[in-house]
Amino acid sequence: MRTVNPGTYFWQGNEACVEAAIIAGCSFFAGYPITPASEIAEHMAKRLPQVGGIPIQMEDEMASICAVIGASWTGNKAMTATSGPGFSLMQESIGYAFMTETPCVIVDVQRAGPSTGQATKCGQGDVMQSRWGTHGDYSAIVLSPNSVQEMFTLTVRAFNLAEKYRTPVILLTDEIIAHMREQITVPPLKSIEIINRKKPKVEERAFFGLEEVPPMPAVGEGFNIAVTGSTHNEYGIRLTADPTVHRRLVERLSNKIQNHVDEIADFESYNIDECQIGIVSYGCTSRTVYEAVKNAEKRGIKIGYVRLKTLWPFPERIIKKLAETAEKIIVPEMNLKQMFYEVERTANGLAKIIPLNKIGGGELITPEELLAKIEEAEKND
Amino acid sequence: MTETFSVRKYLRDLKLPFCPGCGIFTVMNTFLRAVHELDHKNLSKFVFCSGIGCSAWIPSPYFIADSIHTPHGRSIPVATGIKLLRPDLNVVVFGGDGDIVGIGLSHFIHATRRNLDLLVIMVNNMVYGMTGGQVAPTTPFGTKTTTTPYGNFEYPLDAARLAVTAGACYVARWTTTHPNELKESIKKAIKMQGFRFIEVVSQCPTAFGRRIGLKSAKDMLKWFKENTISIEQAEKWSEEHLAEKIIVGEFVRRQRPTLVEAVYKIIEEAQKNEEN
Incomplete structure (x- = not known):
């Protein structure tokens, strides 16, 4: 069960992302090959089993993000990595993760679009997709690293923010940062802050409301969790006609991020x-x-x-x-x-x-x- | 079995949303009866995943259990993440034909190929019922639906045979006129490992039956009965004769190494090598 030793390394950005994810506690990765993000899947495939985690290559990006969502509901930290076209395919389920308050990390290594565009070349064209990509009203947390060192620190932060706010977090990087190699320092593990989601007490049943960020149980713990992407009350029960329930839910989901802009802001x-x-x-x-x-x-x-x-x-x-x-x-x-x-x-x-x-x-x-x-x-x- | 069976003990105290005469009542009842006969006092050893459509509402949120109601077609990928990390839980997917072999077909084939330890129960009503009766990948040729007003010009998919070809460990098909056979299949399937698929041909009098001249659930069940033949019988018939028939029975029952076994073996080996 070994994370990488503290020290100085000469890593590619994608490699730094993987090692940081493992340190942050990621134990599941699901992805689909795509340039320039494939090194994340390859490195995860090698490293996760060594630390007892599970990597899997799914049949497409929709399956990848959904497997990550399933993994998150078992109480584990999970992530996927892709580029523009795959990011587009994931959008529906990123909205689902937002609506169901499922913490997870999505890495988008941007390349030149639209469409297949210049698949191996860098671009920054997904900035608005990362904010508005899914349908409906929502708020996104999106981080942007500019060095291999920051691929490391912001990957850890992405997991921490996902766990703290119970929401999907996007690490929006690009081909240049993900593919270049730089010197990077992995600090002593004790100095790295790791945040884990708040778990409910035995008697708690409101996993989707009452508090700004409600506690999150895992499946198989006896809580009888009802998870749905349809509008639901604080107990997870689907209520698709009541205007108040929808307003309350969607406004809370948005506000739990918008009310903490200064805390999430990093520059x-x-x-x-x-x-x-x-x-x-x-x-x-x-x-x-x-x-x-x-x-x-x-x-x-x-x-x-x-x-x-x-x-x-x-x-x-x-x-x-x-x-x-x-x-x-x-x-x-x-x-x-x-x-x-x-x-x-x-x-x-x-x-x-x-x-x-x-x-x-x-x-x-x-x-x-x-x-x-x-x-x-x-x-x- | 000491306790008498009541679906109530497994269900939340909520009003069910299904139309009168819907085949889902039979599937729900039969599944819970199978669970009861396997001596599960509650559903705490199960996790249910279901996508979008009427059948997805069988577990969500009505079962007193962990249930995840996923985006349309994505119940199997969500179940993949759950089963890989919690291999001790029985992960069961409920879905309609549109959810499982329409929008979700790729996931269905790949989960079968991987031999993911999962039970998928597909309620096949041959139509998109929730959205008002549009043509489905399972609608018989020539049938009039809201999106095929001149008759369906496509041929239906045989999901059970597809699952056999893709490598499922257990495949059975029944109709809602076979509750006992269905119950025994569910019991068998729950106890097995690997990918298991049960298709239930089910009536939707509201969005399908009334458009094909079968106005009530009773008429539809009569139609199923008259057009059902067993898989043993079907082997003796020509393709031509089988075109309009619903073939029921156990299509396959076999053991293959499962995905969970394979994945955990790799983790064990990787960790051993790391230590050395």
């Missing part, structure tokens, strides 16, 4: 109190920002940035703060403007929001391209 920021130009970035694109900012400062430009590690729920407070200082905010993305509109909405006219978009061939926005945009923004007052 890195630099010089946001004094900058004239700000940058909001996330994932692989944010790696360009560091060098562009350094070079802009050499040219005397007052610049700062916010790098989002939590994409959803959208951390409005920090973006608002940046917009209060910066006159202009550049949003570089490897898509055709997805987070741009969210930043614009949040800034609400306090700053001018400038898009910088690049798609195709998995090419990153270069530091030179970003610097050019920064200089252009500075000049055009």
Whole structure:
């Protein structure tokens, strides 16, 4: 029953994700092969049995997410990994996991879509799918790592948030972060916080209400749990005509996330109190920002940035703060403007929001391209 | 068996939602009677998974048991996650023909191929009943439904034979006119390991019967009786003669290494190698 030893490693992002999941307590993985996420399934297939866990390759992504949901109801932590096309196939059951309050982790290693697109090349086109992909009203928790080290820390955090809020959590990474190799440090296990779902007391029966995050029993424990994706009362009994029951349930499910935006929000920021130009970035694109900012400062430009590690729920407070200082905010993305509109909405006219978009061939926005945009923004007052 | 049988002891005190004359009452009653005769005082050793459709409401939430009412067609994958991590529990899937061999067909074949330790009871009413009587993959050729107003131009799927071919350990088909045979099959299947499939041809007078000239449950049961032949008898008949018939009986009963056995063997070996 061994998790990886603390120490320094030279890992691929996907590998770091697997080792982190195992440390977080993941004991079940179900997936379907897809580039650029397949290494997660391959590494899980090797590592999970060594720690007493179960990996299985299902017949498609719909089966994968559903096997993960079943596993979660046995009281175990479970995850799946996929890319855009498979993520689309999972959407119905991600909504089911949300509605039934089933903690689980879904890794989406983004590639260039739509459709099969450029299957081996990087993209950031699933940002809105990760937020709004399933039908109906819901709230999503979506994390975005920008290094192999963060593939590790944010995978652990994804499990912790899933368990704490009893909801599916999406680790929205991309081909570049998932496939590159970097040095990574696995800290001593004792220093890693692991959160486990709240279990009910013997006499408890309300597993779907009364509290913001109700306790979650497992099957086979004698609780006679009724789980359904249809509208249900706090005891899990289906009530599909009562408007109050639906309102109460769906609003609670959404609020249990929206009421904790600040706690879920995670970001890195630099010089946001004094900058004239700000940058909001996330994932692989944010790696360009560091060098562009350094070079802009050499040219005397007052610049700062916010790098989002939590994409959803959208951390409005920090973006608002940046917009209060910066006159202009550049949003570089490897898509055709997805987070741009969210930043614009949040800034609400306090700053001018400038898009910088690049798609195709998995090419990153270069530091030179970003610097050019920064200089252009500075000049055009 | 010391106690007398009552479905009530296994059911929540809720009003059942099924139409008058629905075959689901027979399936529900027969399943619980089988459980009772196997001396299960309650359903604590079972987990039920069911998708979307009338038959999915057999366990959810009416059985006093753990029941997971899944997205349409996905009961078998959810059951896969449960059974692999809790091999000690009897995992039973209830579903209609649309759920199991329509939208969920791929999962059905793969679970059978894997020999997942699972009992699947499919209530085949030959139609999408809950949505109002649309054509199903099991609707007989030529039948008029709401989406085949000129008659069904497709041929129905034989789910039982498919399960045999895919590798199931136990396959039986009965109609709702065979409650005793059905009960004995359920008892046998509950006690076995591996993938087990029982198909129950069942009447839906509301969304199917009345459109094919069989207005009541009684008419539909009469139709089943007149058109049913045993699998032994069927072997002597030509394909042509069997086209309109419902073949009932035990299609297969065999032992094969199961998925749970195979998976746990691998875990054991991987852990042994890790220690060395």
